Amino acid sequence: MKYVEAPGEFDKPGTALFLAGGITGCPDWQRDAVRQLEELGCEATVLNPRRTSFPQDDPRAHDAQVSWEYAALLRTDVILFWFCAETVQPVVLYELGFHAARSDTVLVVGSHPQYERRRDVVAQLARARPDITVLDSLPATVRAAAAQTAVLPVHSLGAPRTSRSAGPVA
Template identity: 50%
Template sequence: MHRPAAGDPPSVFLAGGITHCPAWQPEAAAALARFVVLNPRRADFDLSDPSQTDVQIAWEYRHLLLADVTLFWFPACDAALTVQPITLYELGAAAAVPARRVVVGAAPGYPRRADVVAQLALARPDLPVHRTLPETVGSAHALLTSLV
């Protein structure tokens, strides 16, 4: 990903559950297709290869900083104990910077939804935590449209 050039549409990073989670990113990417969508889900990611983890983390770090908007989605995942710690870390880092444009959603079945709501109420009381992916994507779409 290059730095956006004049005339490029705004960009959105899809931050959220990947491991043991449903593939929610294609639905979000399709709804946001008129913008530059930065999707970290890889079809060929090998969890057993530690070097791939380093590559993935570096890619995500760079693109999180480049994105105009970060959409955070915490889905209810297959594994009841999947709390998506990397996404929680990324949300905490983003929420600590008031100028960062973020949209947040957490499914009612996400086991730490109450924590996400409580933490954001303290750190960024202006940010609602949406309950569905379509609501979250719709909010991101509106924010991205305001940047055009």
Template identity: 50%
Template sequence: MEYFEAPAEYHPGGRPAVFLAGGITGCPDWQATAARMFGDDEVAVLNPRRSSATSPIPVADQIAWEYRHLHRAAVVLFWFPRSVDSVQPIALYELGMHAGRGTPIAVGVDRNYLRRRDVEIQLSLARPELTIHHTLSDSVGAARALLVQGDAGGAAG
């Protein structure tokens, strides 16, 4: 596994990439757990959550990094963790955009996520073929399967 954390740049051409999309603010660091789950896989993991809060980058730069890397990824893994006060509106927007584009996506929603039913209903309409997972482990497994199947043979854009 190769690991790219914002603001490090990933350029398509080597290993296919999986983008870890989902909550950052007000959420546990599920991205670190997901990245470890990819272990020895031949994949580049793109993580928008910066581990160093001591070197913040401007909001516009962070959003631009996420946009570029969402489009460079072969697969986008969405995880909506349980959160007491965050519905993760940007992640919901990104899910809608990539579900509509036909991007290879793996989607997981914690059973206690505040807007779980919204995600399930919207995806059942937009992408009825998708299975929505309820554990991070199953969601990572689904992303891994997309990469292995070759459905995500390169960068999405």
């Protein structure tokens, strides 16, 4: 597995997996997801938007972060969405809606059972992408995402993908 943290470069052939979900006001679930992916032997390039150190005093840092995430999400093969219980995460909800509308994007979506907008995530995905089941735990979501990376054809990041559904994988 290759690991890339924002704002790192990730021009590498192979399958890419983006860890989409809350950062501000959320536990570092990305660290747990990366550890679990390593334990599963995932061979994808894992793109993590959560930086070890974010330069809060740099006014350009926010725009650079948003630009990196936007570009990475458009170029990745599998997007793992995780909604933790601690906060609503409106930007992540927007990103889920945007990428759910893209039929060429493999999405794996999980939500903590206590996430306050879980019913909305489930209801909206049932209409936009009925092939996607919202999973109940981070480990189940990570396993499903790892399984999706294993079945995708290898290509260069940014190359066109064929349409795939990401159904539940236990």
